[in-house]
Each structure stands twice: as structure tokens, then as C-alpha cells.
Amino acid sequence: MSTLPRKEEEVDGVEKAVKTLEDTKAGIQGLVDAGIDKLPPFFFVSPEVIHDHPTMTDLHLHTDFQFPIIDLKDILDPAEHKGIVEKIRSASEEWGFFQVTNHGIPEQVLKEALDGVKRFNEQPREAKMTYYARGNGAVRYYTNYLLQKKGVGWRDTLACVMAPNPAPEKYPSVCRDIFMEYSKHVRKLGEVILGLLSEALGLDPDHLKDIGCSEGYAFHCQYYPACPEPDRTLGLMRHRDPDFFTVLLQNQIEGLQVLHRGYWVDVPPMEGALTINIGDLLQLVSNDKFKSADHRVLAKNVGPRMSLACLFTTDLQPSEKVYGPVEQLLSPDNPALYKGTTIPNYLKTYVTKPGNGLSVLKL
């Protein structure tokens, strides 16, 4: 049995992995296609990182750990609306994560959106490599964010900026039409969710929309092939999302976990449901009332696991507009916990201080 790498070897390993993967531009699926049956050591993640918190397994024994599922069916019924807002408030405060059902996006569209992610990843290397890039751009295909130099996650990512300026001619043709279609639906749902989040903070329903929290959004499509040694790596390292909120579509293979009360808790895949999670920027403007929760994805020996995360944020153009705690939420008893920031500045610290983009703004 090979020994696990020490910390500095991990960093070396990351660089080696990046070089190999960038040389081939075939992603992790490319390694799988080449027939590897062992995990290359540069994917090893140390056990201290994998087991940084215990996993909560006996969920049904603990009512505190019942993952929030919120039915949006009666949202327009004045008698039910308040109760739904209250559930969203509680889930956003306690978990920073919840699932929604009866959200209005047809199941067929959800299925086809994931089929699009699959088609992109499962086409020959030559078709994918033209999209291989880091940094900014309307479309990027890459093997890792590498935000955290703690090993390379077992996944490939396709990121497409969808709003406010869609660029259909740049999206891969195998998923272009369904991405445009899903985009229409998810924009509508995003605005509904943002209205509910606004109300849940005690603000006017349009407040968060009016300050630009859903103006721009990007799709982050994650593709996690079956992993030959899933216990030695992660699909996606622990992180918080650098946006206001995320609408996440996942397929039926589990792996996503959220950190709740010191435990990793599974976010169960649920046919037809979508997962909503609060990002750092909503934690910032809500002055810590809502929580941007750490989450991660385990590697699995089955696959592919797939997800399509829609990250809602400002218009994605570098802007001088400053975001800080919303004034209406502040009082002598609830003073501002953060100073304001421009989004580009926040993103700079998010990248250099992973998982910690907000800490430098603390007052």
C-alpha cells in the first residue's frame, strides 16, 4: 500500500497534476478513458482534510438534522405564503441550505439540462479541448478551481456565463439549446427565491433584486466520473459559494454534503427537487443573519455524478458598486459586522483566502 503524501508533497502533487491535466486537456474523464484503475497520487487528499468533521449518519434520530425541504406550490396563496417565507428564513439561518419542490421548472427540462452536461463531458477529447481554459471568459472547461491547494478534486467543470449577456454562439453546441432553455426557467425561479429571501429578512420583496443580487449568473457544471479509490480523495473540496445564492440541480448519485452544527450532513438527491444555498455575499448583506455554509462533494465509486449549479450574483462586470450589510437591517442592537466591498475586491480575497472571503471584511 502506498503511503499518503505529506503536506509539501501535496502541493508538488497539485502542480504535477495540473501540468499533466493541462498537457492532455482531456480532463479527469480523459484519465478514465485511458483506463487507469488506481488513483494517481496527486489526487490524494490527506485523511485530516477528509475527516475534518464527523459525518452525521443517523439523521432520522435527530430532528435538528432533518434536511429542510420546502414546497413552493402555494406560494401565491396569501394564507400559505407567510409560512413558506418562515421556512425559508429558518433554513437560511440554521443551514444556509434547503431543497425546493414544486418550483415550476418541468422535470423534463431538468433531465435534459443534465443530459447536456453529460453529452459535453462524454464527447471526444478534441471537441472538449477547445474550451479548456482558466481565468475569465464566457465558457471555460477545466479540471479544478485549485482554490485550495489541498489536492486535486476528482471532477471536471464546464462554466458558462449566462446573464446578463448570454453568448449562445460560444456555448458548446452539444448543450447550447438546453442551456438557453434552462436559463430562462432558472432566471424566473431565481427571482422568486430572491423575493422570498428578501421577505425572510424582513425587507421589501424586491429589495435584493433591486440592489442587483440576481442580475448576473453563471452555470457551473460539475462532472464526477466513478473514482477508482474514492476514500482517498474528494470530488469537490470544502468551500463556500462566492455569490448571493445558488440554485443547484444534481443527479441521483449522492455525494454532496453540507457542514451543519459541526457535522457533515448528506444533501439527499431528490427527483425533481432543486437545492438552494446561500452564498457569502448574501451572508454579507444580511449581516450574518443568513449563513453561507461550507459544503463539499465526496468522490464515489459509481458515476458519473453530475450537477449544474447556477450562481446568482451581480452583473459580473467589474464594478465600483459597494456591497455591505443592508442598512434597514441595522440598529444599535444589530450593528454592521462587515465593512462594504466591491465585488471584484471580494473575489480577490475569495481566491487568495479560500473559504475566507468574508473574514477580511469583518469589523
Ligand SMILES: O=C(O)CCC(=O)C(=O)O
Ligand atoms: O456538485 C455539487 O453537488 C455541488 C457543486 C458546488 O458546490 C459548486 O459548484 O459550487
Ligand SMILES: [Fe+2]
Ligand atoms: Fe458550491
